Each structure stands twice: as C-alpha cells, then as structure tokens.
Amino acid sequence: MKAEEKILNALEMIIRDEFGADAPASLLSVQKTRKEFEGDFTLVVFPLVKMARRSPEQAAEMLGKALLEKVPEISDFNVIKGFLNLSLKPEYWLDFLKEEMNNTSYGIAPQGDDAPVVVEYSSPNTNKPLHLGHIRNNLLGYSVASILEASGKKVHKVNLVNDRGIHICKSMLAWMKFGGEETPESSMKKGDKLVGDYYVRFEAELRKQVKGLMETEGISEEEARKEAPLIQEAQSLLRKWEQREPRTMAVWELMNGWVYEGFDATYHRLGVDFDKIYYESETYLLGKDLVKEGLEKGVFHKREDGSVWVDLTAEGLDEKLLLRSDATSVYITQDLGTAQLRYDDFKPGKMIYVVGNEQNYHFDVLQKVLAKLEKPYADALYHLSYGMVELPEGKMKSREGTVVDADDLMDEMVETARRTTEELGKVQDFNEEEKANLFHIIGLGALKYFILKVDPKKNMLFNPAESIDFNGNTGPFIQYTYARIRSILRTAGQEQVAAIRVSMAAEKLNPRERNLLRSLYEFPSVLGEAAEQLSPSEIANYTYELCKEFNQFYHEHSVLNEPDREISYFRIKLSQLTAQTIKNAMALLGIEVPERM
RNA sequence: GGUUCCGUAGCUCAGCUGGAUAGAGCAACAGCCUUCUAAGCUGUGGGUCGCAGGUUCGAAUCCUGCCGGAAUCGCCA
Numbered sequence A: 001m002k003a004e005e006k007i008l009n010a011l012e013m014i015i016r017d018e019f020g021a022d023a024p025a026s027l028l029s030v031q032k033t034r035k036e037f038e039g040d041f042t043l044v045v046f047p048l049v050k051m052a053r054r055s056p057e058q059a060a061e062m063l064g065k066a067l068l069e070k071v072p073e074i075s076d077f078n079v080i081k082g083f084l085n086l087s088l089k090p091e092y093w094l095d096f097l098k099e100e101m102n103n104t105s106y107g108i109a110p111q112g113d114d115a116p117v118v119v120e121y122s123s124p125n126t127n128k129p130l131h132l133g134h135i136r137n138n139l140l141g142y143s144v145a146s147i148l149e150a151s152g153k154k155v156h157k158v159n160l161v162n163d164r165g166i167h168i169c170k171s172m173l174a175w176m177k178f179g180g181e182e183t184p185e186s187s188m189k190k191g192d193k194l195v196g197d198y199y200v201r202f203e204a205e206l207r208k209q210v211k212g213l214m215e216t217e218g219i220s221e222e223e224a225r226k227e228a229p230l231i232q233e234a235q236s237l238l239r240k241w242e243q244r245e246p247r248t249m250a251v252w253e254l255m256n257g258w259v260y261e262g263f264d265a266t267y268h269r270l271g272v273d274f275d276k277i278y279y280e281s282e283t284y285l286l287g288k289d290l291v292k293e294g295l296e297k298g299v300f301h302k303r304e305d306g307s308v309w310v311d312l313t314a315e316g317l318d319e320k321l322l323l324r325s326d327a328t329s330v331y332i333t334q335d336l337g338t339a340q341l342r343y344d345d346f347k348p349g350k351m352i353y354v355v356g357n358e359q360n361y362h363f364d365v366l367q368k369v370l371a372k373l374e375k376p377y378a379d380a381l382y383h384l385s386y387g388m389v390e391l392p393e394g395k396m397k398s399r400e401g402t403v404v405d406a407d408d409l410m411d412e413m414v415e416t417a418r419r420t421t422e423e424l425g426k427v428q429d430f431n432e433e434e435k436a437n438l439f440h441i442i443g444l445g446a447l448k449y450f451i452l453k454v455d456p457k458k459n460m461l462f463n464p465a466e467s468i469d470f471n472g473n474t475g476p477f478i479q480y481t482y483a484r485i486r487s488i489l490r491t492a493g494q495e496q497v498a499a500i501r502v503s504m505a506a507e508k509l510n511p512r513e514r515n516l517l518r519s520l521y522e523f524p525s526v527l528g529e530a531a532e533q534l535s536p537s538e539i540a541n542y543t544y545e546l547c548k549e550f551n552q553f554y555h556e557h558s559v560l561n562e563p564d565r566e567i568s569y570f571r572i573k574l575s576q577l578t579a580q581t582i583k584n585a586m587a588l589l590g591i592e593v594p595e596r597m
Numbered sequence B: 001g002g003u004u005c006c007g008u009a010g011c012u013c014a015g016c017u018g019g020a021u022a023g024a025g026c027a028a029c030a031g032c033c034u035u036c037u038a039a040g041c042u043g044u045g046g047g048u049c050g051c052a053g054g055u056u057c058g059a060a061u062c063c064u065g066c067c068g069g070a071a072u073c074g075c076c077a
Helices: A003-019 A046-052 A056-070 A090-100 A132-150 A166-178 A191-217 A221-227 A229-242 A246-270 A288-297 A331-346 A357-372 A406-424 A432-452 A475-492 A494-499 A511-533 A536-556 A565-587
Strands: A030-032 A041-044 A074-080 A083-088 A117-120 A155-161 A276-279 A300-302 A308-311 A319-323 A350-356 A381-386 A389-391
Touching (some): A003 A030, A003 A041, A003 A056, A056 A074, A083 A090, A117 A132, A117 A331, A132 A246, A132 A350, A132 A406, A132 A432, A132 A536, A166 A191, A191 A221, A229 A246, A246 A406, A276 A331, A288 A300, A288 A331, A319 A357, A331 A357, A350 A357, A357 A381, A406 A432, A432 A475, A475 A494, A475 A536, A475 A565, A511 A565, A536 A565
Parallel strands (some): A117 A155, A350 A381
Antiparallel strands (some): A041 A083, A074 A083, A300 A308
C-alpha cells in the first residue's frame, strides 16, 4: 500500500476516535508538500477544525502526534499555521527505488478489462497537404491514445478520411483541365502537394471567372460564385462521381492514390499511425436509417418540402437540419451513421473525437441527437476539442499563403537540429545514418514537445520567425538529460549496472536524491491524471520538472566518482530509473530519446 | 445578437476538482567547464493573476456582471 493511502486510513481512524465523527473524504486533503517546507506529504487541517473544536495549530499538532504513532513510515512532522507536514522515513524512499529500479515499464499500467476506447484523429481532406493545424491534431490524438493505453485501456486509433465531396472535385477538375498528364513522378512532387496545387489552381481560375462575370454581367460576387462555369462543372463532376461514372472514378482513384502516398510519408515521419481507416466515400450514405428511426420515434420531424429536422431548442440549441429536402445527407447525417458504425465495430466505452474547437457546436448537436435516439453510446461520445494554432499575424489562411506546411516545418526543425548539434561539435564520430537519425529525433522532439506542452483547449501561437527553442523547457532539454544519464550508464557498463544491488544506509540519502525519488514516485499518478484529463501537457510538464530535478542532482553530486561505493551504486540505480521514466514519459508524447546528443 | 472557449511577468506558457510567500522558459544582466555531456547549473530584476462584486477561515482557481479576444450560429464540411 502506498504511504498516502496508509496516512488517509489512519486519519479516518484517528478522527473517529478523537473527534467522535466520520470525516467525509472531501475534507481529507493530503497533497505533496511544497518545496519550501520540510516534509513529504501535507494535510490541510483547516477543513477539520470545526469537527476538532480546537485551533488549526492544536488540531494539526494532535493529528501529527497520532499519525506518527500509527503510521510506521512517518518519521517526523511539523506544523505551520493550519498545515501539517509529514516526513516519511528515508527507508521508504529507498525501498521504492529498490522496488522499481529494474522495471523497464515503470509507471505503465497493465491492460485492464474495461470496454475499449476509440480515438479518432487526423481526419484529413484529400485535396490539400497537411499543415501545422493537422500536426497539432495528429500529435494530440496519437499522444492521448498512448496515454490511455499506458493507463490500462484497450485503445483503437481510427482515421476518418474525407475523400469525397465538392472540394475533391475541384482539384480533379483543375487537373483534368490544366494538368496535362502531370503526375508526381513527372513533376517530382509529393502526391499530396501536387493535388493541393491543383486545388489552389482551381480557386485562382475561379476567381478570374468571378471577376469577369461581375464586370460583364454586373452581378454580385455571391451570384457570380454560383454561376461561374467552373463551379458548375465541379458540381456536375460531383454528380458524375455519385453516379460512379467510370472516367470520373478513375481520376478520383488516381489522384486520391497520390494523396495517400504523400500522407503516408508525412504520417510516417511524424510517427503517428492508425488501427483502422474509414473513408467517407464508404460512409457518407450512412445515417439515413437513424434519421428514419428518429422520425418513427417521433423525435425528428419532416417539413413540407421533405427535409428532416430535429428541434433542440429545449436543450439550449436550435433546430437543426438532418436530411435535405432531396433526401441527401448533410455532414451530421453521416456523423450519426459513423458513430453507429464505430459502436458496432468496437463496442467502445468511450469514443473520443480529436477535432478542432471550431466544431464545438456540431459535436454538441451530434451528442444531443444521439441522446434523443436513446443510443447507448451517446454518453460515450467525447469531443476532444483543441484550440487553433495561430501565427503572429493571426489565423493561417491558405488564400494568403500563410499556411505552415507540415513537411516544410519538419524539414526546418531537423535542419535546426543539425545546425545546433554541429555547432556544439558533439557528433563528429557519428556516421551519416546515425547523424540523420539523431537530427530527426531532436528536430521532431522539439516540435512535438512545443505543441504538446500546451493545454489542448487553448489556442496557441507559433512564430515561424523565432522558430522553436532548444534550450529551457523544451524537448531537446529533456532528451539531453536522458543522453547524459545514458552516458553515465554506458561508462559504468551495462552488465555491471544490471547486477547492482542497492544497500546504501538510509541516513546517507541527501535532499537532492530525496527530491528526485519523490518526483519519480509521482509518475504513475501523473499518468493517471493525464489519462483522466486526456491531457498530454501534464506528462510534458511532469517530465520537465523531473529533468530539472535530475540536473540539479547531477550538478551537485557525482555518480561514478563518488568514493563511497554504496552511495555510488545507489546513484547509478537512481539515474537508471530516472532515465527509464524519462523514456517512458516521452514515449507517451510520441517523442524518442537519443543515447547520445 | 445567442452559445461556447480563452484573458496569469515584455514574449511563450504552467498553476484552475479552493489551501502556505502566484511558478517556469525565452529575452536582459551577473556568475559556474583541469571532475560522469555547459542543449546544463546558480543568482538578480520583472505581477492591480482583464475589471468589479459575491461565496469562504482562505479565491488566479467557484458564482454573477462587465470589458477584451477567438470560434460558432448554412439544405458547407
């Protein structure tokens, strides 16, 4: 049993005996002691003073004495105002190290038998390459899935690819009209970039037509946008696609194939993957059955023109269209269908959608509609809503060319890693392959940490001019701490380290070591909290604190040059567990750690 | 206008299920490499936690109102 639990159990007994009443758990707040005070755990006594019928100081003093008697792990206590600070015996911390020091999966929970969790993320459109916004989405989704898995959940990562629709037809049309026979091979372009270029080309040509129409016909821009021949052609192409017209299908398949090749390269480099990929071209007709079901249940209604609506005004929302008057699907129709599909596929206890906060309203509606249909998975649906990535001049706009391309950004990060590393002159003996691998690890580590350390729901700012730092609270700082420890362990020798038994006398434990052990001890509960909150940033911040703690220890004490062999052995194992914890924590963010840097 | 989210140091962010004197990094300044990697460590300066009320022994944290910013409110996705 962990020390906190013992303390809590003992507290309940003491309060019952001394105060003659049961204290509700909400009043018993045991937290870790703040750095500036002496102690390991702190009980806040204020909530108990009424029940104790004495001053906070007196109550704390009394509880401290009783706890010292009842809990053998406690060695001492002190009272400051209404705070009871409890110190554990150094043996407790040493025993913790002995218990976990060779555990390579420290902190990682074994898989339990809860219903699985489905995490949907990425969900790109196949008409444009991925950009910085997608990077945040992908990193969040991958990390949240990893965190849930590490906390004992069975997780399915899924991607719902938007591979059809008018926007796809726009790139297709532009390629057919202006593309000649250009292919990724002939143009030496990545497939997703090539298709994206045609999407941009379409918009440019359309603007020309619109401008012309406004001048010659004297109509408004809005009207011109509807009447422009290019738009009409695109719409007719969409109809052909829906009729499975062979030539259209061939172009669609060809161009989507190019895009997938490009996406796969980007995903691979980002280090994200999926267990299942859904395609909208296969799911966009789903959901009509659910609409029918809702009509039969009387929770939806049909208007005179045949369109189907749901009234959510009682839930604080509006009336919402579920099916067009021509009986075709809208966005939410297929989301109803894919929710059902996902439920049938995995029987999940939770379905997480990693989607930007611009769709908050949509997911609100989706959940409430499923609730009206009394679907068992309505409550399981969870929209992990994240904020936009903004540039100093505001939102990214593809029209203004301010979009930060995912591949370009990774290139830049890796290049910065190369330059920095070579300036520091650390890897002269690396061969080209080792160097490339290291620069990838550091560059991507910097990028991932930069994005994941921010609370998901907040908008975040990315300044391309300042690039991403490699000093301070950053990915490379953490990787560096890891590499330093690995260097010590290499010098000590792998087999020697593995064989070490810790037999140091508890009195020899110094404050730095004790702080480090306390930080390590926290990891499992931090992971639990991150899983609860679906928040990679908690892992990031924890790991940063842990590394700072280690660096302070490292600065003040020598591991290998310590003359007292027992102390040296202890420090080697302490370093080993620190390295392992850093590695395990960073893996939850999808960040690799290098042996040397 | 309605709804939702955000507002903490010059900048980027922690802290938010109420707890001690509000923390980091960057930037600025001053130190520390004959000792396991200086991508490190130590120190200095920098704050009406948007504003005003309320609840409480205690509020950056909870509630209300206001101010500022973002998103959204399509037979688009």
